[in-house]
Each structure stands twice: as C-alpha cells, then as structure tokens.
Amino acid sequence: MGEMEDLCVSECTRCPALVDSRSQIVNGTGPEDADILFVGEGPGAQEDSQGEPFVGRSGSVLDDQLRIVGLDRDTVRITNCVRCRPPENRDPTADELENCRGYLEQEIELLDPDVIVTLGKVPTEHLLDRDVAVTKEAGSVEDVRINGTPRRLLICVHPAATLYDRSQEETFASALERAAELAGVDGSENASGQTRLDGF
C-alpha cells in the first residue's frame, strides 16, 4: 500500500444533485501504472448501475477499438470528469466539474500517464480550458498544464459518436492508434487492482 492507494473516492457529497441521482460513485478502472488514461464526461445509466466507466454500447465500441490497436481495457486506465451520474444524463454543470476536478487531478498525478485521451467535448474542454470542435480537432495532441505539471493530451471523439455517425469510426480509430503510438504500448501490459482516493 503506498500513494497509489489514493485512486478512488469512497465517499463524497460535494454535488447535491448528483448525490440524489447516483446509485454509487463510479471510480476509474485499470492499472495504476497505465501509460494511457482515457477521460470521459461522467457515468451514464449503465455505468451508474455497474460501477464502472464506459460499459454498455459506448464501452463495447471502446473495447473493440482498443483491441484493434493492440490494447485492451485491462492495460489502460479509464476515468471520468465527474464520478456521479447526472440526472437524466444531462451534462455536468461547471460547479460539478470543478467540485470533482481535484479527484481527477489527483488521479492524473498519481498515474503520471504518457498520454491523456479525452473522449468527447466535455472532458476535452474541461482539461484544455477552451472551446473545442472535437470532431475537427480529434487526433490533435496538445501540451497542457494540469495541476502545474505539463501533460500530453490527445483529443478524441466520444465512442458513441461512431454509433450515430459512421464517418467518425475512422477518426476514433486513428486517435486510438495515435494514443498507442504516443505511449509506446505494445498491449502486453497487465492490469493491477484499483485502490482508494480520499480527499485532496
């Protein structure tokens, strides 16, 4: 047990609306030393029910594409900007994003990934702190300071975008290929368990 025991939140009531709408806090999953960190917006219904990010249809798209580029879910870390499901799947508010930001920053700091891949508009704009046309900018790599540390961020569309717009499949696939390349990952790394994230 060391500093990596701080990757998960077990109790938090900072966002009253989300405390009411969640059935559980959904923490990140994947190895604590993963080279690639995927960041989504927040849990949906399936994630809230199963307690894991990116399950259901979006999760299947992500899993399939990870396999194609030589990775799989057990070799990467996947987390969200907010860890509790917003009511009726609305976007998290600015306050909710800010409330949860410290947990995300702590996860990034402890993981120290080679590349952070943002899945969709909300996490991309949240971490880059600017407006982003995600479908146009997907595949771009930017350097950004997160909690004072320079990080490499790769913009990617949300996996669900490929379900509604087939033209996004290639964009999504290329971005994941680029992520694997940036991390120099060969897909052979093994998973380890997840641990606790307390206050920050």
Ligand code: SF4
């Ligand atoms: S979204 Fe984050 S900050 Fe808000 S209640 Fe859930 S864990 Fe706490």
